[in-house]
Amino acid sequence: MKYIPTIGLEIHCELSTRSKIFCDCPVSFGGEPNTRCCPVCTGMPGTLPVLNKKAVEYIVKAGLALNCEINEFSKLDRKNYFYPDLPKAYQISQFDLPICKNGGLTINTPEGEKFIRIERIHLEEDAGKLLHDSFDRYSLADYNRCGVPLIEIVTKPDLSSSEEAREFVEKVRLMLLYSGVSDCRMEEGSMRADVNVSIRPVGTDELGTRTEMKNINSIRGIARSIDAEIQRQTELLEEGIRITQETRRWDDNKGESKTMRSKEDAHDYRYFPEPDVVPISFKTEDIEALRQSLPELPNKRFEKYTALFGLSEADTNLLLSSVSLSNFFETTAQECANPKAAANFIIVEVLRRLNDTGLSAEDIPFGGNVLGRLIKMVENEEITAANAKKVLAEMFETVKEPEAIVAEKGYKIINDTGEVEATVKEILANNEKAVAEYLEGKEKTFGFLMGQCSRALAGRGNPKIVQDVLRSQLNKLKEGK
Numbered sequence: 001m002k003y004i005p006t007i008g009l010e011i012h013c014e015l016s017t018r019s020k021i022f023c024d025c026p027v028s029f030g031g032e033p034n035t036r037c038c039p040v041c042t043g044m045p046g047t048l049p050v051l052n053k054k055a056v057e058y059i060v061k062a063g064l065a066l067n068c069e070i071n072e073f074s075k076l077d078r079k080n081y082f083y084p085d086l087p088k089a090y091q092i093s094q095f096d097l098p099i100c101k102n103g104g105l106t107i108n109t110p111e112g113e114k115f116i117r118i119e120r121i122h123l124e125e126d127a128g129k130l131l132h133d134s135f136d137r138y139s140l141a142d143y144n145r146c147g148v149p150l151i152e153i154v155t156k157p158d159l160s161s162s163e164e165a166r167e168f169v170e171k172v173r174l175m176l177l178y179s180g181v182s183d184c185r186m187e188e189g190s191m192r193a194d195v196n197v198s199i200r201p202v203g204t205d206e207l208g209t210r211t212e213m214k215n216i217n218s219i220r221g222i223a224r225s226i227d228a229e230i231q232r233q234t235e236l237l238e239e240g241i242r243i244t245q246e247t248r249r250w251d252d253n254k255g256e257s258k259t260m261r262s263k264e265d266a267h268d269y270r271y272f273p274e275p276d277v278v279p280i281s282f283k284t285e286d287i288e289a290l291r292q293s294l295p296e297l298p299n300k301r302f303e304k305y306t307a308l309f310g311l312s313e314a315d316t317n318l319l320l321s322s323v324s325l326s327n328f329f330e331t332t333a334q335e336c337a338n339p340k341a342a343a344n345f346i347i348v349e350v351l352r353r354l355n356d357t358g359l360s361a362e363d364i365p366f367g368g369n370v371l372g373r374l375i376k377m378v379e380n381e382e383i384t385a386a387n388a389k390k391v392l393a394e395m396f397e398t399v400k401e402p403e404a405i406v407a408e409k410g411y412k413i414i415n416d417t418g419e420v421e422a423t424v425k426e427i428l429a430n431n432e433k434a435v436a437e438y439l440e441g442k443e444k445t446f447g448f449l450m451g452q453c454s455r456a457l458a459g460r461g462n463p464k465i466v467q468d469v470l471r472s473q474l475n476k477l478k479e480g481k
């Protein structure tokens with residue numbers, strides 16, 4: 001490779017507040033066009049914005065989750081630009097005093113761990129949506145999204161490949177999901193990224209000229225746009241053509257980007273302090289209270305699942321991929337003795353069930369503590385693992401308590417050696433051929449006989465006892481032979 005790529009991301013996430021950032025319109029996704037707006041968020045003259053306190057709390061939580069410092073004093077600024085998605089002709093954003101600064105996250109790369117610095121996270125309002133394609137000669141504007149609170153996370157140019165960018169965005173997404181500040185639904189546009197890319201020749205230090213691709217709304221799109229842009233810039237430099245600093249539009253269907261406009265500079269926006277919103281100042285104890293209110297974050301849980309519970313990284317990531325699933329696992333694990341057994345049961349049995357029915361972890365009709373009680377019954381040898389699966393199926397169907405299902409179906413385990421012996425004798429008598437094969441040295445037949453015995457005991461025989469009894473009876477036959 002002759003060039004080193006450099007990537008910086010600006011990630012926008014809508015905050016999960018109930019109302020918009022400066023008015024009480026609802027923020028929920030969808031809705032008939034222009035039904036979720038009011039004079040404030042459509043910028044009518046004479047209206048005044050009132051800052052949503054929850055939005056401020058959420059950005060602080062996001063900042064803390066992403067290891068940022070919180071500025072004690074912060075203010076909002078006007079960013080002026082004229083475009084029909086923004087009826088006020090300015091966006092209220094933050095310029096020189098963002099709420100959060102100097103954070104970052106560690107990602108895993110093939111070369112080892114790497115810390116990606118976050119320069120700042122600031123608060124701003126979202127713009128409306130323009131529909132260009134429905135009519136030939138004019139566009140339509142939907143202002144439902146206007147005024148939805150957003151955070152913008154700006155990284156330092158620390159990423160060097162599309163894989164690193166993908167890993168970083170996935171980590172940020174998980175942190176925000178666990179913090180409960182954004183639902184990060186990329187397909188609904190509540191999380192999207194601007195991608196800045198440059199390349200420089202190996203052996204040089206100065207960063208090359210960058211281009212920016214705006215509003216990419218899938219992780220796959222982010223990765224593909226980076227690879228395509230590295231490729232495009234490499235070809236230009238190879239031909240001796242200089243890169244121009246510009247904003248490009250990424251077309252995810254075509255897998256290519258096109259020039260959109262030359263890059264604007266900060267002074268083009270004529271930023272100035274927003275006169276209609278009071279500045280924000282924090283007390284240390286307010287910030288500490290928000291820090292305390294954060295749940296255990298996925299990086300902490302990752303350590304716990306792998307180092308303490310002994311789960312594989314793949315299983316850990318699977319459990320962590322959904323907040324509900326991870327919370328469900330945590331409550332299950334609290335109830336029983338062996339967290340690893342609980343994890344396996346959830347991954348194999350519960351997830352299979354969810355996959356088959358198209359449900360997600362939020363839809364599990366019982367709590368993790370209830371599943372924990374079922375697993376504990378297996379741990380305490382009150383029921384067999386095979387019957388636990390049947391109980392689980394019924395828990396999904398009927399929402400009955402596992403203890404009730406076990407009693408009703410007579411799933412209580414058989415630990416009585418005498419009862420097992422009688423059954424085993426019968427099975428051996430009825431399977432002369434298999435027994436003969438076993439006695440001739442075919443060890444494989446043992447499994448077959450084991451299965452016969454378990455079936456005859458209706459899955460209730462304690463497998464350890466069945467195995468012991470079967471083994472000793474076969475040994476007796478062997479000696480008798």
Ligand code: ADP
Pocket residue numbers: 006007008009010154155156157158196197198207208209210264265266
């Ligand atoms: P602007 O606000 O004008 O887009 P910033 O300087 O705030 O510009 O940078 C925006 C993003 O571009 C940041 O994520 C930053 O890391 C990234 N960036 C800056 N310089 C480069 C570069 N030479 N190559 C790649 N990314 C860059």
Ligand code: MG
Pocket residue numbers: 010194212
């Ligand atoms: Mg930018």
Ligand code: ZN
Pocket residue numbers: 020023024025036037038039040041042147
């Ligand atoms: Zn409104």
